[in-house]
Amino acid sequence: MIVAPHPLFDQPLIKSFLQAFEHSMMTFVITSAETDAVPYRFLYVNERFKQQTGYDEPDLKDQSPKILQGPKTSPEVLAELKRKLRRQETFIGQAVNYRKDGSEYIVRWSINPILDERQQVVAYISCQMEVNERVQDQEQAFFLAEAINQTADAALITDLKGRIVYANRAFTLLTGYELEEIKGRNTRMFKSGKMPPDFYQRMWETLLMNQSFKGIFLNRHKDGHAFFEQKTITPIVDEYNQPIYFLAISKDSSEVIEKTHHLEYKAYHDALTGLFNRSKFDELMVAKLRHFEHEGAVFSLILGDLDDFKPLNDTYGHDVGDEVLKQLASVFRHSLRKDDVVIRWGGEEFCVLIDSDLKSTEFVAQLLKDRIAEIDLEALPDIRLTMSFGVAQAQSGDDPETLFKRADEAVYAAKKAGKNRVRIQPESSEGSDPGSD
Known part of the structure; x- marks a missing residue:
């Protein structure tokens, strides 16, 4: 459904794509460039979008995707989206959206710029997928993860920003913190301040390439003492091989490292x-x-x-x-x-x-x-x-x-x-x- 006319839709190839979008199970949205009077206003939505949101053509005229936002929509995700679009980069993200009736749903989407022959942005195309069922499955998986509590190794699950989602009992013993104290907080709270900054830079570069990172961290316990933690961090990816969480498995290696340092000291x-x-x-x-x-x-x-x-x-x-x-x-x-x-x-x-x-x-x-x-x-x-x-x-x-x-x-x-x-x-x-x- 074309919401607003645009020269883009006069091209035969684009018309063919729009016909294909109408029969897709995925949600497709085309919005205008930021330079328009109404930045990112709706130009086109397919039938799946209308079914998903409850909005029809009159509702969307001269509107932007802001009408889908609400109290639980992440400002950080939106800020990252704008940064990517202004750099003409692909954005992939996940957020809470709201239907016309006010009910919320979780959507995972990618947005790409459409460029003209001068490499100028003329519009943006977004491919969206509602992920409520998958998120519910993940939440159930987290309940099943209680089994991890029986292991001796500390386990921690964070989102892509390093905010803590889950920690097992071994992690509590390692750090002194209960899950209720740290859930939603960033893992930087454990930093001792004694690790070189480039260590964390290498860590993030590795993880963002969907690769596991192994290293020895010098972290700080709740009571203030520093301890060495041998840790492996692995991205948890979705069916599209996109990272959605990080899983860290670790153990206290202070005693081993101290013994190693002692032997090295004696040797030299x-x-x-x-x-x-x-x-x-x-x-x-x-x-x-x-x-x-x-x-x-x-x-x-x-x-x-x-x-x-x-x-x-x-x-x-x-x-x-x-x-x-x-x-x-x-x-x-x-x-x-x-x-x-x-x-x-x-x-x-x-x-x-x-x-x-x-x-x-x-x-x-x-x-x-x-x-x-x-x-x-x-x-x-x-x-x-x-x-x-x-x-x-x-x-x-x-x-x-x-x-x-x-x-x-x-x-x-x-x-x-x-x-x-x-x-x-x-x-x-x-x-x-x-x-x-």
Whole structure:
């Protein structure tokens, strides 16, 4: 039924389509462009539309689909519809509409722009389907989902905006919230604020492609404590493969992650000082050399060796020796920048990886040397600690062994020159300075 004349309907092909629409079980509506005096006014509706809504031609003349809206029609859906139409994009959505007699029904529809030869919008065509029966089936399915309450994994169902529709008992145990407290609220309420924003961006990009997303979330419990949640989120789609809900299945993985972190800490940290150990040094050195070769990111290595540690250890015992090493570690920690990496290489040797050139790094080594000389051992007032340092800068073609060897040779030169000194890589390495006391 043509509600209002339009040049579009003069085209033979369009007339053929309208004849086909009249016999369709689907609802078809054509509305005018937004530039008309009455934006989106009805131009055409098929017989199914009249049966569905109770409206006839006189009712629709000079009217727009606004007459179908009512108290339960979602403003968010309408806003998204307008955004899509103004960008000449296809809109797919679901909302509550109202018939002429005031009764409500749920419709799922898609709207596409009709463009002329200049790619200008001349009208919009909408294909609609009433989904009351399907929604009722889904609601019954949610009642059946009570069976999920018997599972150990937490289950959460949300709409496409992340608003909570259903949660099982395991989810209550996991988060501390009852369903009545959270139903209708957005899942962002669980955010701890400690996850990077791009994590959630990747999540939404994956879900909106109708793909499952797996990840570990750091969320917040009702009582305020943070916990790790291993979660899989899967879109629930309709018969047209369009997402209508999201189902999240998760479990508390805090204990596993804490154990993993503990094992990783032990693998990469020195048990006595808490500094990184040689294993971590090897890993970081390879990464920094790769970054240097590919990006030209300059960095240097400081190698320090405590002077005369063996006699001290043999004379006063390993307990005193261990305390000395702890104090040395403290000096390194508090004398360096946050991004500088300190490693206990082994025994009385310490390394620093620093993102600076040779001259700046030599200055840092001098600072460390001076601060170590100021350490006051209360139990051993007559002992003065000193350390000899070697400094080397990464060069093209270096591997971890060659860079470490140059720093080690510089330490040897410092020891030979009388200890408690800083020496830089041998002069044969790109004409470096001989170093200073």
